[in-house]
Amino acid sequence: MDEKEKLQTDATDNKEEGDKSESTKLIEHANEAAERLEKANAKQEELLIKQEELMAKQALGGRTEGGILKEKDKPISDKDYAKMFRDGEIPLSDVLPK
Numbered sequence: 162m163d164e165k166e167k168l169q170t171d172a173t174d175n176k177e178e179g180d181k182s183e184s185t186k187l188i189e190h191a192n193e194a195a196e197r198l199e200k201a202n203a204k205q206e207e208l209l210i211k212q213e214e215l216m217a218k219q220a221l222g223g224r225t226e227g228g229i230l231k232e233k234d235k236p237i238s239d240k241d242y243a244k245m246f247r248d249g250e251i252p253l254s255d256v257l258p259k
Contacts, residue, residue: 237245245251 242251246256
């Protein structure tokens with residue numbers, strides 16, 4: 162019976178060591194994942210601070226997020242219109258009624 166008891170105790174010791182190594186591996190993986198998350202959170206915080214600074218600069222800079230307005234065309238005087246027509250800058254189709 163001594164040999165059987167030794168074999169049983171050796172088997173239980175091996176199981177405990179195997180369980181410890183598996184649980185240790187799981188803990189190590191969890192710690193690595195936690196470190197990656199902490200790094201990602203720190204980087205995200207830096208990016209958020211930069212974005213807030215840019216938004217503050219835009220608000221204080223007097224710029225809008227909308228498009229730029231086109232400048233209105235200046236009205237052409239009669240003399241300039243006649244000159245442009247003589248020079249061929251204005252086609253005859255624009256002058257004749259449809």
